[in-house]
Amino acid sequence: MDAVLEAVATTNPFDDDKLHEECGVFGIYGHDDASAHVALGLHALQHRGQAAAGVVSFDGAGFHSHRGLGHVADNFGDEETIKKLPGYAAIGHNRYATTGDVLLRNVQPLYADFAFGGLAVAHNGNLTNAVAVRKDLVRQGSLFQSTTDTEIIVHLIARSHAGNVIDRITDALRKVEGAYSLVALTQKKLIGVRDPFGVRPLVLGRLGDAWILTSETCALDIIGAELVRDIEPGEMVVVDGDGLRSLRPFDQVPPRPCVFEYIYFARPDSVIEGRSVYDARKRIGVELSRESGVEADVVVPVPDSGVPAAIGYAGAAGIPFELGIIRNHYVGRTFIEPTDSIRNLGVKLKHNANRVHIEGKRVILVDDSIVRGTTSRKIVEMVRAAGAREVHMRISSPPTTHSCFYGIDTPDREKLLAARYDTAEMAKIIGADSLAFISIDGLYRALGVAGRDPVRPGFCDACFTGDYPIGLIDHAAAERARGIHLVEAVAG
Numbered sequence: 491m492d493a494v495l496e497a498v499a500t501t502n503p504f505d506d507d508k509l510h511e512e513c514g515v516f517g518i519y520g521h522d523d524a525s526a527h528v529a530l531g532l533h534a535l536q537h538r539g540q541a542a543a544g545v546v547s548f549d550g551a552g553f554h555s556h557r558g559l560g561h562v563a564d565n566f567g568d569e570e571t572i573k574k575l576p577g578y579a580a581i582g583h584n585r586y587a588t589t590g591d592v593l594l595r596n597v598q599p600l601y602a603d604f605a606f607g608g609l610a611v612a613h614n615g616n617l618t619n620a621v622a623v624r625k626d627l628v629r630q631g632s633l634f635q636s637t638t639d640t641e642i643i644v645h646l647i648a649r650s651h652a653g654n655v656i657d658r659i660t661d662a663l664r665k666v667e668g669a670y671s672l673v674a675l676t677q678k679k680l681i682g683v684r685d686p687f688g689v690r691p692l693v694l695g696r697l698g699d700a701w702i703l704t705s706e707t708c709a710l711d712i713i714g715a716e717l718v719r720d721i722e723p724g725e726m727v728v729v730d731g732d733g734l735r736s737l738r739p740f741d742q743v744p745p746r747p748c749v750f751e752y753i754y755f756a757r758p759d760s761v762i763e764g765r766s767v768y769d770a771r772k773r774i775g776v777e778l779s780r781e782s783g784v785e786a787d788v789v790v791p792v793p794d795s796g797v798p799a800a801i802g803y804a805g806a807a808g809i810p811f812e813l814g815i816i817r818n819h820y821v822g823r824t825f826i827e828p829t830d831s832i833r834n835l836g837v838k839l840k841h842n843a844n845r846v847h848i849e850g851k852r853v854i855l856v857d858d859s860i861v862r863g864t865t866s867r868k869i870v871e872m873v874r875a876a877g878a879r880e881v882h883m884r885i886s887s888p889p890t891t892h893s894c895f896y897g898i899d900t901p902d903r904e905k906l907l908a909a910r911y912d913t914a915e916m917a918k919i920i921g922a923d924s925l926a927f928i929s930i931d932g933l934y935r936a937l938g939v940a941g942r943d944p945v946r947p948g949f950c951d952a953c954f955t956g957d958y959p960i961g962l963i964d965h966a967a968a969e970r971a972r973g974i975h976l977v978e979a980v981a982g
Contacts, residue, residue, distance in 0.1 A: 513598075513614040513897070514538035514705045515692075517581035517673035519680035519729045521700035525554075525575035528582040529566035531702075531709035536562055537757055538614070538705060539586035542597040546610035548675060549577035553608045557597040581675045583612035586899065596638045599675070604648055606655055607677045613640040614705055615669035615690045616897040619963035623666060642666065655679070656728060660739040667961055669748075669896035671721070673703050680729040687746040687959050688723025689896050689950050691762050694734075701729040706760040720763055723747070746959040749949035750898065752937060753887045754795050754858045765937065768798050773936040774886045774928060775802025775856065782926030783807055784854065784882050788847060790814030792857035792869055799886035800856035809854065812847040815869070841869065849877030859887045860916065860927075861900070863907040867920040874921070883922040888930045888954040889913070895962050900953065930954055 514535030518524050525547045532543055543565050544557030554575045558565035562584065566572065583598035599612040617623070620639035623646070628634070632645045646662030647655075655676055663670070669689035674681040682703035684692045695702035697715035704710065707717050721727060723745040726737040748755070751762055758768040778799065789811050791800035804811035818840055853873055860866050870881050889908030893900045903909050907916055917925035930951065931941040939948060944957075952958045 513586055513612075514584040514709070515581070515612045515614050515671065515673045516583075516702070516704040516709055517579075517612075517675065517680050517682065518697070518700055518702045519579045521697065522578060524577050524580035524700075526572050527697070527700075527702075527713050528580045529562060529572060530712050531704055532562045532566070532582045532584050534709040534712040534757070535584050535705055538755070539584035542585040542594075543583065544585075544597045544599055544612075545575055545580055545582040546599045546601055546675060547575040547577035547580035548608075548677060553601060553610065553675075555599075555601055555610070557594060557599075559594060559597065579675055579680055581610055581612050581673045581680070583614075593637075596636045598638070598640055600636065600638075600640055600644055602644050602648065604655075606658075609644075609647065609655065609674060609676050611640060611643060611672055611674040613643065613670055613672040614692075614897060615671060615685065616895060617642060617666045617668035617670065618895050618960055618965065619667040621964040622967065639668075640672075643670075643672070656681070656726070656737070659683070660726070660737075664740070667963055669960065671705065678730050681726065682721055683726045684721045684723055685960075686724035686740045686743045687950065689746060689748050689960070691747065691751060691756070692721040694718040694721055694727060701734055703727070703729075706756055706762070708757045708760045711759070717761065743959075744946050744948075746947065746950040748896065748898075749933065749937070749951045750887070750894075750953065753933075755898075758798055770937055771798035771886065772802035772805075774933065775799035775804075776806040777932040777936045778856070778884055778886055778926070778928045779803040779806035781929055781932050782884060784924060785852065786854045786880070786882060787851040788812050788814060789854045789856060790848070790873070792855055793817040793841070795858045796856045796886065799858065803854070803856055803884065807854075812844070814844045814847045814853065814873070815855075816842050816844055818842070841872065843872050843876035845876045848873055850879055852880040852882070853878045854882045854884055855922075856884050856886060858885070859890055860885055860907055860920070861890055862905055863916065863920050866922075870921045880923045881921075882924045883917070883920065883926075885925070885927040887928060888933060888951075889916075889927050890953050892953050892956045894953050895958070895965055896950065896952075896960065898953070 516528050516531035518527050525545055528545050542559045543562045546555045581599050599610040601610040617639040620642055623642050627645050643662050646665055647658045650658040650661040652658045652661045670685045671690040671692035672683050695710040695715040696718050702715050710717055724740040726739055728735050752770045756767045760767045786809055789800050789804035789809050791797040873881050890906055891909045893903050913925055934942045950959055
């Protein structure tokens with residue numbers, strides 16, 4: 491336990507201790523200002539990835555590309571850049587690096603020239619057999635230019651003997667396992683595909699005569715487009731001069747969209763599978779209050795992701811809601827070198843207690859998750875230092891006990907606090923008077939389902955249950971290799 495407390499105390503204060511975003515994609519076909527609309531859409535999707543952004547356009551004569559590290563505004567915030575990306579069709583990507591280093595060569599969309607012409611592709615998700623497929627491709631002579639798993643799809647398309655680009659993409663995707671929502675652009679088509687389980691979101695929109703494919707509805711709102719519908723799991727949509735058509739190239743399986751989109755990842759003003767994310771988070775707070783109520787004077791969200799759930803909790807419990815913690819949105823990882831003296835400031839670099847609404851009170855803190863526990867402990871310490879009489883932590887997700895392999899950047903399982911300790915032990919580690927998580931059935935009830943069906947859950951909730959819907963081929967191989975190395979070390 492002491493080692494855990496020491497690790498909590500020394501963690502870099504610039505690390506958010508959150509499950510990090512996956513990526514965001516946006517594509518448009520049939521608009522004279524395609525690239526400008528893609529840049530705006532990516533801006534709305536900034537929360538899904540802040541490492542890099544890229545746009546590829548097509549103007550009828552050729553492809554044009556611009557990619558860069560950093561935020562969308564850093565790379566596409568000036569008119570001159572947009573002018574260099576002419577065309578009536580374009581796709582774009584925001585990157586958070588779940589695979590591959592943060593290098594320019596890994597920034598998407600990836601572009602390649604094929605026998606049938608040019609193709610650009612942008613991918614949100616993670617392939618669970620990427621290592622195995624990549625090794626096989628390298629043995630066959632493929633030369634990789636990046637370390638991202640998306641390039642595997644490009645090589646598989648190149649090696650396919652299918653007759654046209656749609657069949658080649660289908661052929662390539664049948665050889666990979668994992669979660670993917672991707673958009674691709676050719677000289678004549680905009681293509682969108684969602685994996686058969688539908689783990690990652692993808693929606694279809696319309697702006698006048700233009701068709702749009704993107705990760706979330708908030709990216710439609712920013713350009714004044716209308717939501718047509720969600721792309722269904724296992725569906726491929728093709729947009730060209732003849733309009734839009736839908737294909738079903740993959741075997742049908744029970745859908746398993748990521749439940750964490752509703753808890754944390756998606757922007758609260760988005761709508762996923764017909765559910766308002768904001769309303770879902772409020773209902774989660776209501777269920778959390780019913781399951782784990784405690785006498786208190788004030789409900790305080792850990793900003794910003796804890797706000798909707800805290801509103802729901804406070805309303806159901808009849809306890810006042812207050813912004814008892816204020817977040818500084820303008821402090822980033824590169825603000826100042828985190829020397830020992832700066833480390834001691836801890837979480838205050840990003841959060842500060844609103845003492846007037848905390849001092850002398852019994853406080854319920856509502857947050858979306860506990861990963862390593864580092865931030866939770868700092869928040870509790872800060873609230874106590876502001877004079878709170880009691881501090882009770884309530885979490886709007888079940889305990890995160892397993893790693894994600896489908897596009898969310900989670901620590902190894904041994905670094906997840908809930909994988910090593912029960913709730914009472916975790917409460918002691920973070921310094922709270924009490925700690926409670928929403929139950930898995932409570933989470934499902936908040937999303938309009940009676941409870942979790944263990945046979946057909948309806949969502950991917952593997953980070954809470956260990957029930958992985960897609961085979962973890964690379965992970966299993968790595969575990970086998972680690973086991974062999976351990977046996978050899980012991981034998982040696």
